[in-house]
Amino acid sequence: MSIKENYQSLQKNIPNLVTLVAVSKTKPIVDLEQVYEAGCRHFGENKPQEMLLKYQTLPKDINWHMIGHLQSNKAKIIVPFVHLIHSVDSLKLLQVIDNEAKKNNKIQNCLLQIFIAKEETKFGLSESELEEILQIIDNQLLKNIAIIGLMGMASFTNDQTQVKQEFQSLKTLFDKYQQKYALKVLSMGMSGDYELAIQEGSTMVRVGSAIFGTR
Numbered sequence: 001m002s003i004k005e006n007y008q009s010l011q012k013n014i015p016n017l018v019t020l021v022a023v024s025k026t027k028p029i030v031d032l033e034q035v036y037e038a039g040c041r042h043f044g045e046n047k048p049q050e051m052l053l054k055y056q057t058l059p060k061d062i063n064w065h066m067i068g069h070l071q072s073n074k075a076k077i078i079v080p081f082v083h084l085i086h087s088v089d090s091l092k093l094l095q096v097i098d099n100e101a102k103k104n105n106k107i108q109n110c111l112l113q114i115f116i117a118k119e120e121t122k123f124g125l126s127e128s129e130l131e132e133i134l135q136i137i138d139n140q141l142l143k144n145i146a147i148i149g150l151m152g153m154a155s156f157t158n159d160q161t162q163v164k165q166e167f168q169s170l171k172t173l174f175d176k177y178q179q180k181y182a183l184k185v186l187s188m189g190m191s192g193d194y195e196l197a198i199q200e201g202s203t204m205v206r207v208g209s210a211i212f213g214t215r
Contacts, residue, residue: 004038006211021065023208044206048077055081072096080104086151089113089123101144111151116166118155134181149185150174163193167200
């Protein structure tokens, strides 16, 4: 199947209430154009400079998602145009994003990345750090930030039971804070586990190789 057909097939099998983000990192513009023509308006990148180049080249009705680990000094590159930052994993980073959003006269939508995997290489907040940040936002100490949900990355493993448990732990956390802090988005699930993630309550999946092919 072509890239376009891959996207259309995936979109058909995903519930209407789940947003499909096409993870286009390292992929050439021509590949993104095919997915755009198939109706995709949500693209995920993990390098600020690459995202900026694609933003400048492609149609302006695309919603750009920063899904990779974001260094504080790179926030200024993407804040002027990014739709949603998935990977906020520290208060320091959030403060930098808030400052850049203020300069751009915008409210920046963010997700807080929670550490759910059994791998030390993954980034993310603990529950106590999550609670601290949510209270700071609730007290309006960061006026140009909107925390609209949580994000998590499961362990890279074939053990589906473990992955399911990790997704369940994130969904439990999401449910605990959802009402009080008006959380709407639960971003979990990638090419290898998005179906399981949806079963466990994901509202946004980040799919790359199942659309664009392996890197």
